[in-house]
Amino acid sequence: MYLWIATRVTGLALTFLVVGHFALTHFTTDVADTGSSFVTARWASGLWIAWDTLLLTAALIHAYAGLAIVIADHVSFPNRRYAQYALTAVMVAAWVIGASTIVSAGIL
């Protein structure tokens, strides 16, 4: 139930966060011009740090909930439990990697 609601709430937020992010890095800026200087300039602004933190968190919650359903539907006992553990571990690790990137490169 919580995951069901989380999927929809994050999904709605990601409509703006992901599409905005993709439009910025592929449409308004050519992808070849989004090198380290682009990242440096963008993370000089607290707004973009907040955007990317929200994007990271919402996307990983959404991915976790979606992949949990995929595992429940397609992976059978006894592998299901290991798949669920692996999913949780990968998603937590991904959040730690993303958040520490933003903190160390953007904030500090």
Next chain:
Amino acid sequence: MAALTVVVLATATVGVVVARSASRSSATAAPTPRFLLRLARDPASRLDIPRWVYIGHRISGVAVAGFLLLHLVDVGLYAVSPAIYDDVHALYGSPMLRVFEVGLWGAIVFHTLNGLRLIVNDIAPNRWLNSTVAHAAVLGTTMVATVAGGAVILGPVLR
């Protein structure tokens, strides 16, 4: 002649056994009464667009999640060293990865539009949103947005 009859009969028997076990054990199109009824349906309903959209939503979700994990690693390199990040990032501008980015854009648009359709339908259940036409509209809008976005992404390479 007798030998040929034996071979033909044996082949037919094996054929029947294989066909029967295949129709029991798999979901492929065995000529069962149900399958023949399905063939008799009109082509549009046989295509079953809502079912393909359902499958596509799942596959595009897994694909985008997979790219997200990859993307976290390559952006993570920026925190390690901006120079290493730039080396890897140069790949994103290559023609091959630009084609991949068009596919990523298509997957994002499709998953977003179909997801919004599902959310609106959850909040305010609506017959039209569950119709084949609504599913086809999601696919159509996705195609238009993918072609338009693809032209922008591939522009620098095509020019």
